[in-house]
Amino acid sequence: MAQQITINPVTRAEGHGKITIFLDDDGFVRDAQFHVTQIRGFEKFCEGRPFYEMPSLMARICGICPVSHLITSAKACDELMAVEIPETAQYLRRIMNLAQLVQSHALSFFHLASPDFLLGLDSDPAQRNIFGVMQSHPNIARDGILLRKFGQQIIELLGGKRIHPGWIVPGGVSEPLTVEKRDQILATIPEALATIQRTLDWFKRTFDNYPEEIRTFANFPSLFMGLVNEQGELVHYDGHLRFVDATGKIVADGIRAEDYQDYIGEAVEPWSYLKFPYYKPAGYPDGIYRVGPLARLNIINFCGTPLADAEWAEFRELGRGAVLSSFHYHYARLIEILNGIERIEHILNKPDILSKNVRAYAEPNRLEGVGIAEAPRGTLLHHYRINEDGIITYANLIIATGHNNMAMNRGVLQVAKHFVNGTKMQEGMLNRVEAVIRAYDPCLSCSTHAVGQMPLQIQLVSPDGAVLDELRR
Amino acid sequence: MARVLIVGYGNPLRGDDGLGWHAARRLSENMRREDVEILTCHQLTPELAERLSRVDRVIFIDAACTGAPGEVLQQAIQPDMSAAADFTHHFDIPALLACAQILFGACPQAVLCSVAAETFDLTESLSPAVEAAVPKLLELVHRLLD
Secondary structure: OOEEEEEEEOOOOEOOEEEEEEEOOOOOEEEEEEEEOOOOOHHHHOOOOEHHHHHHHHHOOOOOOHHHHHHHHHHHHHHHHOOOOOHHHHHHHHHHHHHHHHHHHHHHHHHHHHHHHHHOOOOOOOOOOHHHHHHHOHHHHHHHHHHHHHHHHHHHHHHOOOOOOOOEEOOEEOOOOOHHHHHHHHHHHHHHHHHHHHHHHHHHHOHHHOHHHHHHOOEOOOEEEEEEOOOOEEOOOOOEEEEEOOOOOEEEEEEOHHHHHHOEEEEOOOOOOOOEEEEHHHOOOOOOEEOOHHHHHHHOOEOOOHHHHHHHHHHHOOOOOOOOEHHHHHHHHHHHHHHHHHHHHHHHOOOOOOOOOOEOOOOOOOOEEEEEEEEOOEEEEEEEEEOOOOEEEEEEEEOHHHHOHHHHHHHHHHHHHHHOOOOOOOHHHHHHHHHHHHHHOOEHHHHHOOOOOOOEEEEEEEOOOOEEEEEEO | OOOEEEEEEOOOOEHHHHHHHHHHHHHHHHOOOOOEEEEEEOOOOOOHHHHHOOOOEEEEEEEEOOOOOOOEEEEEEOOOHHHOOOOOOOOOHHHHHHHHHHHHOOOOEEEEEEEEOOOOOOEOOOOHHHHHHHHHHHHHHHHHHO
């Protein structure tokens, strides 16, 4: 008799999710599904609101990456107003975007993922969390807290508060940067750089401990997508979309935000509230692609900052074309922290950074606008339509976790086939199934507009639908 | 340098859960002491541990979900990592204190001042029972500061 395993809730991730593993008659894994079980519906309830409210409304989608929604929404509103925002405003938005990237990546790596590396994937689950890390590796836990604080402090200094700052507005930002705040941020750069460099040092030494996980954690050919600038440099605020294949070959490039629907389709499945975006030219489900830190480092020609470029050269050695194992999302995340800190310093030293000219004013001049930026977890896209009075009539959001949906599902199947067997689950097996999801750092609250934080469950299901075993934390 | 930190926390959009914010704002309006720092936050996050490690005393202000609405409570809190939740976006007070001790080598004396809530509905106002208890709560905080 075939069977089914359910992991519910999935732990150490943002939002609510569930994994079902289907077994065949011989007890081997036949299929696996990663379900996102709640819906929020921001796309619908923002209809009827004035367009200029959108940045602050959309920021409420997430408490972890509100800045990404704020920035992407503001960029869509810039398009509706048809304005070119002042250069200093662009710089300041970039700094805030990078600060959020640093704090979000630090949360993902240190608080959510590091317990697996430092305490072991098979260690006691009661200890396998950030509190366990604090007791066993206090220096590393302290580094995580300091890096997160570095990013949060910049967001607070620029935006007035750490969560849901209202400083980014359509047309630019609401306040210029002061010399005191600039110097305060610059003073924190050396410690942040030292912290991420020692983190990279110890993390790279752990790779030898996880050959099986590196080989099986969503390690398959797929496309990768993200933003690059004209030179193919790593960018997070602007640029155009590029797709590369598993060999590293560019398959589509120079895609403007407003043309996204020519390249990205969105499929739905009855068992998840999370949509399944796909690369349109390849169709569904063949058009599977990945976004986020791993994808970004796979699509670029260079990082654009010296320390990150040196690290990126090592990263590229991990694969002959693109780096395919999703285990290396973690490594890519750390390289992006390094790049983010370097770039914040670089931007803060620009001569015009203290300019008072930081906002363009205009009424709506277009009825449709698309904003695009790189959020910590990947490409974020906001598409709005308005009527003549500037009232929202349509909104479509494609969130990083959505882009990765097909890849996460395939990754769960791959790791389940490798580590799960029989009708009785062992915790270490299930932690690996969860860990592959964790590598993507999914934000399920963002992706489905679900309420609350993420627990997840695993269920083992027979072909006739009977639940044979269940693990719930 | 602040020797005492007052932390008002909760969700100011959920009725009485915003008590910490209301109390912190009123304390700030009349605070003349330079050794007292007041901050507000939605929840207790690990980053607060470093700040806690730099003060002698900390007073947390929060709504309580048990007790008769409007009842003012005072409770000394000790560091305790075992009380920590599995999830890591926010800490409870004992875990946060333990984190300060383990990671930053110092842990302040901690007191939680709370008022039993009446409602956590979607509003930025306090319920009448909790609003009426705020003067008593502020008096308690001032007494602790003395």
